[in-house]
Amino acid sequence: MNKENTCNFSENKFDLWSDDTIWTCNKCGGDWSFIDGSTPQENGMNYCPSCGRKIVEYIPRKLDIEEDEE
Numbered sequence: 228m229n230k231e232n233t234c235n236f237s238e239n240k241f242d243l244w245s246d247d248t249i250w251t252c253n254k255c256g257g258d259w260s261f262i263d264g265s266t267p268q269e270n271g272m273n274y275c276p277s278c279g280r281k282i283v284e285y286i287p288r289k290l291d292i293e294e295d296e297e
């Protein structure tokens with residue numbers, strides 16, 4: 228497959244104070260969030276809705292250290 232037509236989605240924290248996450252396309256920078264915390268895969272999202280590239284990799288958010296309280 229032509230790499231030009233593919234992209235990766237990486238999960239990021241929406242902001243420091245929230246548990247929400249967003250998924251960002253590494254090619255067009257489009258952000259997508261899912262209210263129930265599910266992943267693009269679970270939503271059948273195989274293509275970036277913004278640039279139309281096929282998503283070939285989903286990169287989960289790295290847990291940061293301060294998050295374990297609660």
Ligand SMILES: [Zn+2]
Nearest residue numbers: 252255275278
């Ligand atoms: Zn995109």
